[in-house]
Amino acid sequence: xxxxxxxxxxxxxxxxxxxxxxxxxxxxxxxxxxxxxxxxxxxxxxxxxxxxxxxxxxxxxxxxxxxxxxxxxxxxxxxxxxxxxxxxxxxxxxxxxxxxxxxxxxxxxxxxxxxxxxxxxxxxxxxxxxxxxxxxxxxxxxxxxxxxxxxxxxxxxxxxxxxxxxxxxxxxxxxxxxxxxxxxxxxxxxxxxxxxxxxxxxxxxxxxxxxxxxxxxxxxxxxxxxxxxxxxxxxxxxxxxxxxxxxxxxxxxxxxxxxxxxxxxxxxxxxxxxxxxxxxxxxxxxxxxxxxxxxxxxxxxxxxxxxxxxxxxxxxxxxxxxxxxxxxxxxxxxxxxxxxxxxxxxxxxxxxxxxxxxxxxxxxxxxxxxxxxxxxxxxxxxxxxxxxxxxx
Numbered sequence: 489x490x491x492x493x494x495x496x497x498x499x500x501x502x503x504x505x506x507x508x509x510x511x512x513x514x515x516x517x518x519x520x521x522x523x524x525x526x527x528x529x530x531x532x533x534x535x536x537x538x539x540x541x542x543x544x545x546x547x548x549x550x551x552x553x554x555x556x557x558x559x560x561x562x563x564x565x566x567x568x569x570x571x572x573x574x575x576x577x578x579x580x581x582x583x584x585x586x587x588x589x590x591x592x593x594x595x596x597x598x599x600x601x602x603x604x605x606x607x608x609x610x611x612x613x614x615x616x617x618x619x620x621x622x623x624x625x626x627x628x629x630x631x632x633x634x635x636x637x638x639x640x641x642x643x644x645x646x647x648x649x650x651x652x653x654x655x656x657x658x659x660x661x662x663x664x665x666x667x668x669x670x671x672x673x674x675x676x677x678x679x680x681x682x683x684x685x686x687x688x689x690x691x692x693x694x695x696x697x698x699x700x701x702x703x704x705x706x707x708x709x710x711x712x713x714x715x716x717x718x719x720x721x722x723x724x725x726x727x728x729x730x731x732x733x734x735x736x737x738x739x740x741x742x743x744x745x746x747x748x749x750x751x752x753x754x755x756x757x758x759x760x761x762x763x764x765x766x767x768x769x770x771x772x773x774x775x776x777x778x779x780x781x782x783x784x785x786x787x788x789x790x791x792x793x794x795x796x797x798x799x800x801x802x803x804x805x806x807x808x809x810x811x812x813x814x815x816x817x818x819x820x821x822x823x824x825x826x827x828x829x830x831x832x833x834x835x836x837x838x839x840x841x842x843x844x845x846x847x848x849x850x851x852x853x854x855x856x857x858x859x860x861x862x863x864x865x866x867x868x869x870x871x872x873x874x875x876x877x878x879x880x
Contacts, residue, residue: 506819506820506869506870507870508820508822508826508868508869509867509868509869510865510867510868511841511866511867511868512552512570512577512865512866513862513864513865514541514577514862514863514865515857515859515860515861515862515863516536516537516539516857516863517536517539517541517556517579517864518536518576518578519564519565519568520571520573520578520579520580521564522585530562530564533562534562535564536857537853537855537857538560538561538563539556539560540556540559540845541554541556541843541845541864541866542554542555542557542600542830542831542843542845542847543599543601543602543660543830543831543843544830544831544841544842544843544866545602545603545604545831547608547635548606548608550835550836550837551570551635552569552570552841552866553567553569553570553582553610554567554568554569554843555599555600555601555602555831556568557598557599557600557615558590558598558617558618558619559598559619559851560619561619564581564588565579565581565582565585566588566596566599567581567582567599567602568580569582582610582633583633583638584638591618591624593616593625593626593627596612596631597614597615597616597617597618597623597624597627598614598616598618599612599613599614599615600613600615600659600660601672601673601831602661603661603662603877604635605663605665605877606877606880608634609633609641610632611631611632611661611663611670613658613660613661613672614627614628614629614630614631615628615656616628616629616651616653616656617653617654617657617679620679622653622654622679623653623654623656625653626645627653628645628646628651628653628656628658629644629645629646630642630643630644630646630661630672630692631644642694644692644697646699649701650690650699650701651674652678652686654678654679654680655676655677655678655679655683655686656674656686657674657675657676657677657732658672658674658690659673659675659734659735659737660673660735660736660790660831661673661737662737662746662876663739663877663880664739664880665877665880667743667761667765668694669691669694669764670691670692670694671689671690671691671692671737671739671746671761671764672691672692673687673689673690673709673733673734673737673748674687674689674701674733675687675732675733675734675735675750675751676688676704676733676734677732685710685711685731685732685733686705687704687709687710687733688701688702688703688704688705688709688734689701689703689734689737689746689748689764690702691764691765691767693765693767698767700764700767702764702771703734703771703774703775703778706775706778708734708748708750708755708757708778708780709733709734709748709750710733710750711731711732711733711750711752712750712753712754712755715729715752715754715787717729717730717752717787717804717805717848719804719805719807719827719828719848720827724804724848725848725852726852729752730751730752730848731752732750732751732752733750733751733752734748734749734750735749735750735751735788735789736748736751736756736789736790736801738791738792738799738876739761739793739876741793741794741795741796741797742797743761743880744760744761744762745758745759745761746758746759746760746761747781747791747793748791749784751787751788751789751804753787754783754785754786755780755782755783756781756782756791757778757779757780757781758778758779758781759774759778759779760777763777781812782814784801784810784812785803785806785816786801786804786805786806786810786816787803787804787805788801788802788803788804789802789804789829789830789831789847790802790829790830790831790832790842791832792833792834792840792875792876794834794840794871794873794875795873795874795875795876795877795879796873798811798871798873799811799812800819800840801816802829802830802832802842803818803821803829804829806818806821807821807822807824807826807827807829807844808820808821808822808826808829809821809832809840809869819869820869825844825862825865826844826865826867828844828846828847828848829842829843829844830842830843830844830847831843834871834875834878835868836874836875836878838870838871838872838873838874839868839869839871840868840870840873841866841868842866842867843864843865843866843867844864844865845863845864846863846864
């Protein structure tokens with residue numbers, strides 16, 4: 489099978505004059521606290537140094553939602569809406585403070601990937617694990633809320649076989665609303681770093697509430713053992729390469745092709761979704777159907793198709809966003825202010841959004857949180873297109 493990815497001429501022609509703008513920027517994240525006493529206590533315990541924005545998505549009304557995974561202790565909320573207060577962007581926990589309660593397996597424990605569909609339903613992947621500890625039973629789940637009403641529309645708790653309490657790392661999700669399926673990457677990062685990765689893809693049949701775990705430890709989901717990601721000439725992580733399996737994921741506009749990449753790799757892959765949707769397809773058939781697309785020339789975190797079929801890729805080593813049409817085309821980049829471009833999103837007004845969060849420095853405790861520093865940004869730039877979901 490040949491994967492055809494179309495880059496529209498207007499976008500290619502405009503690529504050299506794309507002007508990105510900063511929507512929000514933070515020295516450190518802050519929240520809409522219920523009391524000033526809680527806020528003061530959190531600041532006093534250096535809580536702000538434990539929080540990093542990762543995922544970003546936009547509702548039909550233009551509200552921007554952000555995930556803050558609980559990879560450290562003292563993270564007040566793991567999913568929030570950005571609100572402005574006194575000229576400052578604050579995070580308002582969604583759907584509530586109560587549903588972000590740490591230690592409550594029915595509430596959100598640690599969110600990285602999520603999606604918002606055209607009906608303003610927010611599909612939230614809960615990794616379950618907090619501060620590198622095993623997830624509580626029932627904590628690794630997929631929950632769907634209606635953004636406008638706050639009503640819970642769906643809840644699925646992954647079994648141990650589908651997503652291990654200790655060895656899974658649910659990363660990102662895409663939706664096929666026509667066929668009623670969701671596709672999820674599991675980077676397979678164990679809490680015991682001496683253990684090997686167990687990356688895979690998860691296929692969720694929304695109507696039957698069944699899940700199939702596929703391509704576990706396949707070469708297309710595994711980290712490249714020979715790659716040590718470098719950013720601005722510096723190796724990512726000091727003591728050893730970062731090892732992260734299946735990470736970025738994108739669904740083609742016609743719903744026929746799923747694309748993904750391990751984070752620790754320059755390669756990316758695809759498979760026909762018809763095979764994934766048929767749970768009787770053998771694992772060997774799936775493995776044989778995986779297509780190597782090519783070398784992206786960089787490690788990538790976020791991937792996304794737009795409604796015209798253009799595929800966008802974050803470029804970790806290039807500190808920017810690229811597209812692919814058989815070759816890599818750079819759209820925006822900045823080696824100082826776009827470091828570690830993470831999740832991609834669309835604002836439904838013709839703009840693409842992405843987070844830059846310096847993740848590699850954050851996880852090592854190397855960010856500068858002194859006054860005047862800017863560590864995190866949400867960027868916007870014009871593409872004239874919308875999300876792949878808009879075509880559904």
